[in-house]
Amino acid sequence: MKRVVIGAATLAGAGVAMARWLASRHRPPTPVKDPQEHTRWLGVTINRQPEDISRQGRLPQPLAGLDVEVRMNKAPGDRGTELYARPREPMPIGAAAVMARLRGDDPRQMVRKALREAKCIIETGELLEPDRPFATTRPTIPGRVLDVAIGRAPGEGRL
Amino acid sequence: MKALCWQGVNELSVERVPDPEILNAQDAIVRVIATTTCGSDLHLLGGYIPAMRAGDVIGHEFLGEVVEVGPEVRRHKVGDRVVVCSIIGCGRCWQCQHDMWSLCENSNPKSGLTDELWGGSTAGIFGYSHAMGGFRGSHAEYARVPFVDYGAFSVPDGVDDISAMFTSDSAPTGWMGADLGGVKPGDVVAVWGCGAVGQMAARAAMLLGAERVIAIDRFPERLAMTSRHVGAEVIDYTTTDVTAELRERTGGRGPDVCIEAVGMEAHSPGVEYRFEKAKQQLRIELDRPFAVREAIFACRKGGSVFILGVFAGAVDKFPLGAMMNKGLTVRGAQQHGHRYIPMLLDRVARGELVTSYLATHEMSLDDAPLGYDLFKNKKDGCVRAVFRPGM
Numbered sequence: 001m002k003r004v005v006i007g008a009a010t011l012a013g014a015g016v017a018m019a020r021w022l023a024s025r026h027r028p029p030t031p032v033k034d035p036q037e038h039t040r041w042l043g044v045t046i047n048r049q050p051e052d053i054s055r056q057g058r059l060p061q062p063l064a065g066l067d068v069e070v071r072m073n074k075a076p077g078d079r080g081t082e083l084y085a086r087p088r089e090p091m092p093i094g095a096a097a098v099m100a101r102l103r104g105d106d107p108r109q110m111v112r113k114a115l116r117e118a119k120c121i122i123e124t125g126e127l128l129e130p131d132r133p134f135a136t137t138r139p140t141i142p143g144r145v146l147d148v149a150i151g152r153a154p155g156e157g158r159l
Numbered sequence: 160m161k162a163l164c165w166q167g168v169n170e171l172s173v174e175r176v177p178d179p180e181i182l183n184a185q186d187a188i189v190r191v192i193a194t195t196t197c198g199s200d201l202h203l204l205g206g207y208i209p210a211m212r213a214g215d216v217i218g219h220e221f222l223g224e225v226v227e228v229g230p231e232v233r234r235h236k237v238g239d240r241v242v243v244c245s246i247i248g249c250g251r252c253w254q255c256q257h258d259m260w261s262l263c264e265n266s267n268p269k270s271g272l273t274d275e276l277w278g279g280s281t282a283g284i285f286g287y288s289h290a291m292g293g294f295r296g297s298h299a300e301y302a303r304v305p306f307v308d309y310g311a312f313s314v315p316d317g318v319d320d321i322s323a324m325f326t327s328d329s330a331p332t333g334w335m336g337a338d339l340g341g342v343k344p345g346d347v348v349a350v351w352g353c354g355a356v357g358q359m360a361a362r363a364a365m366l367l368g369a370e371r372v373i374a375i376d377r378f379p380e381r382l383a384m385t386s387r388h389v390g391a392e393v394i395d396y397t398t399t400d401v402t403a404e405l406r407e408r409t410g411g412r413g414p415d416v417c418i419e420a421v422g423m424e425a426h427s428p429g430v431e432y433r434f435e436k437a438k439q440q441l442r443i444e445l446d447r448p449f450a451v452r453e454a455i456f457a458c459r460k461g462g463s464v465f466i467l468g469v470f471a472g473a474v475d476k477f478p479l480g481a482m483m484n485k486g487l488t489v490r491g492a493q494q495h496g497h498r499y500i501p502m503l504l505d506r507v508a509r510g511e512l513v514t515s516y517l518a519t520h521e522m523s524l525d526d527a528p529l530g531y532d533l534f535k536n537k538k539d540g541c542v543r544a545v546f547r548p549g550m
């Protein structure tokens with residue numbers, strides 16, 4: 001159907017805007033490159049008691065399907081339980097690491113994603129499905145830049 | 160079905176898209192009866208919230224009828240007339256259980272995007288970019304509503320569609336600004352921005368007992384509307400030195416609570432407007448914070464500033480010295496609608512809160528691009544354009 005333009009498209013180009021915005025995510029607020037980057041525990045806090053999280057010593061899904069070390073403790077106050085995990089396998093380095101992150105199968109990305117999903121399943125009973133893009137969506141360059149970022153989003157972030 | 164799609168910066172079109180489906184057991188499908196424009200959409204339209212894909216359906220403030228429910232839905236049934244909160248909350252994470260619904264930890268499946276940017280993400284929001292979950296918006300014939308038991312509220316029989324619809328987003332946002340800004344009986348409250356959000360904040364401040372409420376904008380029709388329907392005093396910032404005027408009206412103290420309802424595309428009559436707009440377009444600065452700066456400067460010592468306007472990134476010249484030395488409390492949030500909607504619907508039913516006058520324009524969904532032209536460019540006195548997909 002007809003597209004309607006409302007006011008001027010004044011930005012230097014939505015593609016540039018998207019790339020800059022996404023790039024700004026990687027500027028860390030601290031000047032030190034974390035020397036423990038590859039070995040830190042990744043953690044989520046789950047609004048449940050420890051016994052609701054691991055039944056008979058079994059790991060919650062989908063964490064159970066990964067090769068991970070796991071630990072858990074009661075969170076302070078009324079905050080529930082802190083669940084931590086980190087990959088057992090050695091981290092890829094150099095070009096392999098870059099490719100793994102882009103593909104979304106970097107081991108730490110997979111652990112972050114699994115922790116978030118386990119939390120959602122334990123707290124709400126199911127994993128929330130994002131809406132699906134539809135075929136009429138126009139392919140654009142900023143759209144493609146965004147698609148890569150979205151693909152990686154479940155495994156990225158601060159955990 | 161038909162839906163209004165974002166196609167690029169300042170480009171919209173009405174398209175045929177597939178109908179939404181139940182994807183989770185706690186979802187419902189709602190037939191949209193009325194859905195409206197919001198200042199937040201202008202930030203998407205202007206390209207200031209960049210995580211948009213051409214073809215994304217926008218819109219988040221709406222009311223409709225439940226037409227299908229997933230197997231785990233308990234509190235709603237087919238046929239319910241519901242107002243749906245613009246924010247999606249799971250109801251069971253720590254944040255939801257502490258009534259901070261816009262911080263829900265389970266409703267944004269793409270939270271990694273903003274987690275990296277801000278060190279923490281928001282809840283999912285309908286039609287508000289992939290940074291807020293990539294959910295399809297409400298400017299459509301049907302909408303999928305996740306966690307519907309928590310996010311949809313049955314509308315009392317005596318309340319009409321349009322009045323109830325504004326309890327989805329603008330009314331709870333305004334209420335939150337006054338409530339979490341700490342408005343108490345006897346306070347003087349100033350509100351920057353006389354859009355629907357600012358007007359609702361001004362009204363909330365009055366209902367919470369403020370003795371004087373002063374609203375600031377530049378559009379004469381919005382100022383007149385705020386004085387007539389809200390009963391607030393008004394200031395035109397293009398002809399008045401706002402901080403001097405506020406001091407003179409408050410015995411030199413300044414307002415106890417300052418509520419900012421303008422956001423990242425703030426306008427200023429000064430030379431800095433062109434300069435900061437250029438910086439924003441080049442992405443040197445992500446937001447233009449004129450009203451925030453003014454609110455912090457004007458606020459009484461020891462007072463509080465609540466930022467309702469949406470911001471995305473870093474700002475320049477944030478008056479940190481004023482904030483620190485004057486002992487201010489500065490807060491902000493995406494709205495925690497679930498916390499306020501039942502109370503707001505009650506107040507609307509009792510006639511204490513009037514919202515329907517905000518709907519200055521009503522039209523069919525086919526005319527939605529025209530509605531955004533009116534709303535964005537503040538033409539013809541437009542405050543909110545309401546789309547009726549059934550029209």
Ligand SMILES: NC(=O)c1ccc[n+]([C@@H]2O[C@H](COP(=O)([O-])OP(=O)(O)OC[C@H]3O[C@@H](n4cnc5c(N)ncnc54)[C@H](O)[C@@H]3O)[C@@H](O)[C@H]2O)c1
Nearest residue numbers: 198199332352354355356420421422425426468469493494
């Ligand atoms: N926190 C939330 O959850 C939430 C919810 C809804 C809307 N919002 C945000 O609230 C803001 C207002 O929304 P709206 O729908 O009322 O938008 P709107 O565009 O209808 O109104 C904004 C008003 O601000 C005025 N304004 C611009 N510069 C100003 C200045 N320097 N001083 C005083 N007024 C100024 C404009 O003239 C306009 O009338 C937007 O940023 C929107 O994104 C936030």
Ligand SMILES: [Zn+2]
Nearest residue numbers: 197198199328
């Ligand atoms: Zn809104």
Ligand SMILES: [Zn+2]
Nearest residue numbers: 249252255263
């Ligand atoms: Zn939640």
